[in-house]
Amino acid sequence: MLTPLDDTIAAISTPLGKGAIGIVRLSGPQALAIAESVFRPKRGALRRRKRQLCYGWAVDPESGELIDEVLAVFMPAPCTFTRQDVVEIHGHGGPYVLQRILAACLRSGARMARPGEMTLRAFVNGRIDLAQAEAIRDLVEARGEAARRQALAQLEGRLSARVRACRQRLLQCLAEVEASLDFPEDVELDQGRTIEQLGAALQELQALLRSAESGILTREGVRVAIVGRPNVGKSSLLNALLGEERAIVTPVPGTTRDTIEECVNISGVTFVLTDTAGLTEEPADLAETIGVERARAALARCHVALAVFDASEPLREQDAAVAQEVARAPRMLAVLNKCDLPVVTENPPLDSCPVIRVSAKTGAGIDALREALVQAAFSTDAEIGQEAAITSERQKMAVERALKSLAEGLELLRAGLPLDVVALCLQQTCQALGEITGETATEDILELVFSSFCLGK
C-alpha cells in the first residue's frame, strides 16, 4: 500500500484507445534492464544508443514470442521526465498490443505505475515545480483513474464483491490458524476443515482467473485470427466486418502476403481482427513463406479463430489442413463464405463448432457472424457484463499471486509442514487480494480471532 520511489514502474503513457502509435514508459533504476528483456533491437544495443530511437521488436520474455514491431529509446538519468532512467517503447497504438508490451514489462520485474505516479516522481525528484502540487494531488487521488474506470465500475464492483467474499473466507481460515498459534491452549485447529475451506477458496480464485480472460477481453480487445487456405475470401471478410475497404482484395490467390490488424467494435467489445495470408503447404516464394508463418503465429495467440472456407467450391486437402491447425485455437468459428454463389460445400471440415454462412460480397450473414463472434469470445464465462470479471492486467496479476501463495499454503498444510509457514502463505494471499479490494489484514484478523474464539489465557 506504500509508494516507494525507487523501484521501477511501467505504464502506458498514451491515451487508451486506438492511435497510430502508443507508448509504454518505464521509469526507475531497472528500466534499462527490463527494457532489454522485452525489447530486441534489430541491431546494436539499446544501452549504447542513448536518446536515439532504436528499431526492433517487443517480445514476450518468457515465450520469446514477438509482440509488436516497435521503436525504443533509452534516456539515462537525470535528464528525463522523472529524473530516473527512462525507457519508452513505441508500439502500434492498439490497446491490446500496448497491454501486452506492458504485461511483458511487468513480468520482467516492473511494477505497474499508479495513476499519476510518473508525474509524482517527476515532482519528487525536482523535475517539475511545487506549484504543480495541486495537479499532482488530483492525479494521486486517482480521479483520472476513477473517470477511466467509470465505464467498468459495474463490472469491477461485482468483482471486488467476489474477491472480498473469497478473501473473507481466507481470512477466517487465517484467523483460525493464527488463533491456534497465539492461543495454543484455547484453540485447536481443525486441520481437515481448514484444508477443505482453503481448497474451496482455491477453486474460487481459479474461476476468478478464468474470468480474467473475458474481463480483459472486454477491456483490451478480443484477438480474432481470420485463417483459411488462399482465396477463400478472408480479406473480403475482414473488409465486410470492418465495413470498409481495408485489405486489398483480388481474385488472385495469395494476395495477402502479410498479416493485417484492425479493430472493430461489436456490441461494445473491441475485436482485434487479423487478416492472414492463406495457409498453404507450398508457398510460392519467400514472402509467402513468411506470410504463412505469421498467419500461424496469429493463430497461436488468438482468442477466436475464424476458419474460412469457400462454399462455392468442393473442399480441398488444404481446407482439411486448415481445419487441423485451427483446432488448436481456444475457440473457433467456421465461416462458409461466398454463399451468394451456388453452394457446393454444405458443411465445413470442422466438428462441433458453430458454422456461419455468409457472403462477404453481399454482406449476407455478416451480422450473424458478428453475433457469433461475441458469443464465441465469451463462451467460457457467462454473458459479458453479467459475471464479475477481472478487467485489468494488474488485477489479474494480483489474483495470480494470490493463487500461487494459496496453492503453496495448501500444499504445505497437506504435507504437514508447520503452521507458521502456512500462515505466511495465507497472509500473502490475503494481501494480494487486498490489493484489489483495498484492504489490509492485521487488524481484520485479530478482530476475527476475538469474535470467533473464546479465549482465556
Place this chain on the structure above:
Amino acid sequence: MAERDFDCIVVGAGHAGCEAAVAAARLGCRTLLLTVNLDRIAYMSCNPSIGGPAKGHVVRELAALGGLMPYNTDRTFIQIRMLNTAKGPAVQALRAQADKALYSVHMKWALEREARLCLRQGMAVSLERGGAGTWVVQTAEGARFSAAAVILTTGTFLAARIMAGEWQAEAGRAGDPPAARLSQALQALGLELVRMQTNTPPRIDAHSVDFCQVEPQYGADEPLYFGLYYDREPPPPLFGPDEIHPVYPIGWQSGWRAQLPCYLVRTNRETQRIVLENLHRSPIAAGISQGAGPRYCPSFEEKVIRFPEREEHLVFLEPEGFATSELYVQGLFTAMPLSVQEEMLHSIPALREARITRPGYCVEYDVVRSGQIEPSLQVQGLPGLFLAGQINGTSGYEEAAAQGWLAGVNAALYAHGQEPLVLRRDQSYIGVLVDDLVTKQHTEPYRLFTSRAEFRLLLRQDNADLRLAPLAHRLGLVSDAFMAAVERKRAAIEAEKARLEKLIIRPDEGLRELLAARGLPAPAEPLPAAQLLRWPGVPYELIAALSPPPSPLPPGAAETLEVEVKYAGYIERQLAEVEKLRRLEERPLPRDLDYTAIPGLRLEARERLARVRPLTVGQAARLEGVNPADVAILLAHAESLGRRREGCSTVQQDEQE
C-alpha cells in the same frame, strides 16, 4: 547542568519500573526507584505466569538485551514448558509458572545489588517541571526529588478502583492504595487520559481441591530457560523439591529440576446458569465499570454472554508458588459478588468444597490515550518524561518489562544528551510493540500476539541474541564475554551452513537406515546436505550423525541453523519485504511539519498526522486513517522540503521534454 538529586527517577516498581531503573542505573544514571510498597516489587498482581507466544519472545529478547526478567524467572519458576513445538519455529515460545513471592523477593535482591540505584517507598503525588530542564517528583509524605528524566510506570494504579459485585474500593490492586493525585498532575501537563479495565480471578486454597478430579499439566522434562547462558551453568532454582508444599500430590517430577504441575478442570452448564442469573450483579456485565476491558482475556461473564453455545470452558489451577497452598484459578476472571464466585467455583466437580482465599475483582484505571508518545517512549513535547507499561494502555508483565527496558535506556541517553534508541518492527517484538503503541489507536489493553509481527519468521526466540545482543553490547548492557559467546554462535552457524551447502550426501545404506527410522524415503541421487535438511521431517541431528561438524556447535546454534536452512526461502521472502519498507523508514519527516499547509491531505489524515507527528514516512504510512494517496503526498512534500533546505533549484529544463 543544574543541581539535581538524581539523573533519573522511576515511579513504580512493577515489571516496567524494575527494568527501567536497572537499565538507567547500568547506563550510568544515578537513579531513584519510587514505589508505594517496597514489599510488592515486581509483584504478579494477576497470573503467576511468564511467557507464551509473543510474550515469551519478548522475554528472550530481554535476555539478549541485558534485562532482568529472564534470569529472575529462571531462578524462580515452578514449571516451564515450550509451547507450539509442532507449529513452526516462528511461534515456538516458552512459558513458565513463577513462584510469585520468590519472584518479587529475588527481584528486590537484584535491585539492591545495583550500584547507583536507590529504592524508596513513597506515593508520588505530583510531577512538575523544575528549573533548568529538570523534573520534580513529590511524594505524599512531602519528599521532593529532582532529576533530568522521569519514567512513569504506574501500572493499574492511576486513579484506580477495584470492584466485585456491589463492593468497590479505591485501590490499585487488592491491598494497595491507588495513585489518586498523579492523574491530575499529568492532565495539568497536557496529557489526555482514558479509562481501561482488567480483571483477575479468585484464588483458592489447594487444601479444598479434590485432586482426584483434575487433569495435571506437566512441565518440560528437559532443561529449558528464558535466559541465555551458553557455556555457563544455568542458574539453580531458589527452592528445592523438599520445600514444596505438602498439599500438592507429587506424582511426577522432572529429573532436571523440581517442578509443580498445573491442574485442568472444566466449567459446565451449571456454572453458565449461575453466571447468567447473576449477570446484573457484575460491574463488568452491567456496565458499571467504565473502562474498556481486554477481549483476549475476557471475564467469565463476557465469555458466557458472547459464546452462549459453549457449555464448557477450560479452567487451569495454577500454584502461586512452591511453598504456598494458594491456587490461581486461570480462566475464571470475574467481578461477580463473592457469594456468586463461590457458587461458580462449587459448580465444578473438583472444586465442590473450594475455599476462596482472595476473591476475583476487576480494576479500572487511567492510562494515557494512545498517540501521545514517541518511539523512544518519551511523551511528545515533554522532553525527559517517559512512560512505560500499563500507563501506555498495554497489559502483561512481559510487555511492561520490555517498555521499561527501553524507557530506562532512553531516559539514560536523554540524561547524557544522546540520541534516543528506536527499535524496528523487523528487528524485535519490542519494536513491534512500541511501534503499535505509537501508530495505532487502542481501545482496549494492548497485548502482543505473534500475528501482530509482520516479519514473524525473522523474530524467533532462537535468534533473539543474534538480533539484539550487538545493540545491547554497544550500549554497554551486556558483558564482553556474553557478546563473544553470541558471536561464536553466529560464526558457528555461518560456517556450518557453508559446510552443509558443499557437503554431498550419498544415498548409501547408512542414510537409508536413518531416513527409514523416520519413515522417510531415501533420495535417488547424491545431494547437498543443505538440500536434504530442507526435506520435511529431516532434522539437523540426522545430518550431524552422518557427518559431524569439525567441532561441536555451541549451545543454541544447531536450532537456529536448522531453521535458517529449512525455511531459507520464506526467510528470504520476508527479508525482501523488510528491505522494501526500510526505504520508507529512512525518509524522515520533520517534527515541526505543518500538516495544515500541505495541499491534498485528507482531513482525517491531516488530523491524525498532526496528533501523532510521525518521525518517518514509514511510520506515517502505518497510521490508521492515513491512506496510500496521503503517503504519496507526504513523501512528495518531505522531499521538496529537503531540497529547499539544501538550497537547490527545483526546476531544470532538460532536452528530453
